[in-house]
Amino acid sequence: MASTIASITLPVAADRVWQLIGGFNALPDWLPYIPRSELSEGGRVRTLANPAGEAIVERLEQFNDKERYYSYSILKAPFPSRDYLATLRVIPQGDASSVVEWSGSFTPVGVSEEEITQLFHGIYTDGLQALKESL
Template identity: 65%
Template structure:
């Protein structure tokens, strides 16, 4: 099994950051790689489109609003992995400071564990950088 994880510190309260990223359908609000998200099955499944028009389908496995965390699995995607499970979490680190952690583990199918980990490490790092830049630009 391969894994990847990253985190970023944000100079905003955890509640402010969670308001932006805590909705299961909110990826297009902060992740440039995902321009479209549609929810189904009562908000438990999201159908995403990437910039190439490829479909990614993910299922919400666990959601904890109080802990500002959710875990999801990929059901369908153009990625060379299976058994993908990921968690996105926002933690309070100070009065106006928080940390966002994004981690996942998965089983590579057509690439090495190192290659699969590198792929998702890049997605997580680029995603959290885009989140920080977007929050900075919006002046939140």
């Protein structure tokens, strides 16, 4: 199983960052790669559309509003992987800044661990940069 983590320090209070990204249906609010998200199964499953129109279906596995994180798995996606589990977390750094971490573990399917790790690390890094720009 492969894994990766990306992080970014933001000059924004953790509560404000979490308010933007903490909702399981909030990806279109800050991640340009995901223009649409629809919830089902009582808010525990989200169906995302990427720019190519491909569906990505994810399940909320853990949610902790107090500690500002959630974890999710991928049920269906155009990625060469399985057993995907990721966590998006906001960590306070004093009153006026925070660190956002996006981490994931996954098993490659038909590609090397290095290739799938680079793919997800790029998604996380680009996503965190988009978050910075949206704030």
